[in-house]
Amino acid sequence: MRHVDLAITAAFVIPVEPAGVLDGHTVLVDAGRIVAVVPPAVAARDYLPRSRVDLPRHALLPGLVNAHTHAAMSLMRGIADDLHLEEWLRDQIWPREGRFVTPEFVQDGVLLAAHEMLTGGITCCNDMYFYPEAAARAYQAAGMRAVLGLPVLDFPTPYASDGDGYLQAGLAARDAFKHAPRLTWMIAPHAPYTVGDATFGKIVTFARQLDLPIQTHLQETKSELATALAASGESPLARLDRLGATGPGFVAIHAVHLAPGDLDRLAAQGCSVVHCPASNMKLASGIAPVCELAAGGVNLALGTDGAASNNRLDLFGEMRLASLLAKVASGDAASLPAADVLRMATLGGARALSLDERIGSIVAGKEADLIAVDMGELADAPVYDPISHLVHVTSRERVTDVWVGGERIVRERRLTTIDGAALAGRVGLWQQKLAHAPRTDP
């Protein structure tokens, strides 16, 4: 008999690795890590858990990985919808960012986003925004796993004045939190069209020296690709390849519009693509060639993007939308079946974030990022296939319990790490400031 911290027994355990559903299994957790996945009789015979959780009508699955967001933008959720992209950015988002985005804004915005994500079954996100040290503080307080992108731009904002400034500020933030066990870091040049060759050269140097992966918004809109091709004959991806930025660990966010050769380049170099279906639809960016990327062997992850262009940080919704969109775009109802989408939202995301050795599936030795989803609500009944049910039927509101690194962060739908009432008060104050921001601000 082995002593362990925790035994969770669920009606369905969906480990992702291997694919499929284990009826009525027990997951054993010790010191924050998964020890074993076994039938309850074996658990009773071999383990002495210090605590038990029984989930007789739930599915237990790996925590979902939101592979792209701008978490602090949750404070601007719904501030300006149904607008053209350019008008949305120029008249609504940028003026408010210029005026209001401070470390305090980022910290409160990330707490708001972390509250939404954790209660909705997302245990890890990849966050790209200003003031990552403020974001890091918020994720630590929330107990959430996060990958912090160090933002880089070639133009000044209140956060930094040039490429070097962004890199120095970001690397200082990383140094300050380098021992935080649930935080990791990437370099996040905003996009090929906002970062020039010289700065990309420095990014590549730092990335190699510090073993930091690179992520960037890539070929999100048709005009981004067309402008680059017209100017140089080279796609933005081909340019990043030439500059040495691509390779294993490189994360292309969106990748909606690909030039000939781009798909092969992504596949051959072991890059990942983060698919953000709701954002791409809402901003009318287009439909990413997900089925082709999958067929080509490119690792796929799912992201919500920021709440200002979604407007939910809801990976259950994103899974369903990814499957529906792939079917209608390909004209094939068998495209992107439920198991493939669930893999994108878990192990695919973990791999994109260079975390697949640690999370993304319920496998002995991995850290215990787990979520419980109530499958027994009458409004969702019946349940014929639990994996299909998770993608095509259920919603994030059915998430009842969430563990990050074995710590129970959400207990019976209540997040234990954040004072919701106090946060709601601060969100209300930010809302009052942001709602009336004049459009003519910088």
Place this chain on the structure above:
Amino acid sequence: MRHVDLAITAAFVIPVEPAGVLDGHTVLVDAGRIVAVVPPAVAARDYLPRSRVDLPRHALLPGLVNAHTHAAMSLMRGIADDLHLEEWLRDQIWPREGRFVTPEFVQDGVLLAAHEMLTGGITCCNDMYFYPEAAARAYQAAGMRAVLGLPVLDFPTPYASDGDGYLQAGLAARDAFKHAPRLTWMIAPHAPYTVGDATFGKIVTFARQLDLPIQTHLQETKSELATALAASGESPLARLDRLGATGPGFVAIHAVHLAPGDLDRLAAQGCSVVHCPASNMKLASGIAPVCELAAGGVNLALGTDGAASNNRLDLFGEMRLASLLAKVASGDAASLPAADVLRMATLGGARALSLDERIGSIVAGKEADLIAVDMGELADAPVYDPISHLVHVTSRERVTDVWVGGERIVRERRLTTIDGAALAGRVGLWQQKLAHAPRTDP
């Protein structure tokens, strides 16, 4: 001072007619009808309500109208996903329908669907399925408003043997429930490709004699349109027009693929189109030209279709999807803004079902079909624009209270008319039977 049954005061009242949001208003209800929409001070001065409901963080809006579903198919929710349409129907759905669909199946399936729809804010649906008298019993028990389509096919099923048989069975069902105040009726030939000219002729005669509108699945797939054009040079819609089936009150369900002239025909004759975005995506049918239809002046409604091809009867999800899909299909992020989608899901649906004199907006004289949506959850915060919030952020799980004809059917998230535990037991029994149905059944 006038005595009235009920005064509901909400943080936001969204009447749909007129468009826009009324902050902090009171809706007065008497004898099942809306009496007035006024500021609370006016309500206090002029009315003496026998009961009051205060909703300080809610939006109050018209009950949503699900303009197309096959409610009883909820018992087959998720039984076979991610399959090609033909394989799905031939190997999975039709064999089970042939073996299991009885009045008892329909009654339990409709109760399951009504429970899901009512708790999710849908107060009225348009149901097309076998045994409409069993469906009518279930809607009466649930207290839900429904339009029952009398199904017509030109081939035999256990329900009826030929066109005349379907019509007689359907009209008998209508006679049995003609005094039910929340039920109305339409004739529902399944589709132009399953009902021949002779039967359509009889349908048109009955429709005129009995003042019953006609609805049908129309041009859902590319092949349906192509096959008809190849065979006769005539689109299915043009054929129905020639047969006299179209006109005001005619409801085209899906209308994904239109031939030249079809849009003008729908607009000129005052027909309605029911847009079912999730179903059209899941079955890879295509993207209906919603923006073009709207620009042409065609009345648009929203439908979930059946739970076997969706898999949720969730009109909040459908609203969001309709907006996202219109944006990406048109390449214009300003397409189908939130207020237009909300109108489709309420007044547009009511008009499609020939019920716009009675429901679909919060207007004095209309029946009091109302829903309350909690706008105060931290996971959804902040709320800048309540209408945008309803479409782009909120979910059906935020619906707390539902009135149909002034009767409070859902109270603080609990449906008062259906015994959920007993229904769950019967759904479990149906599931056991349906799960293992052999594919070779009739």
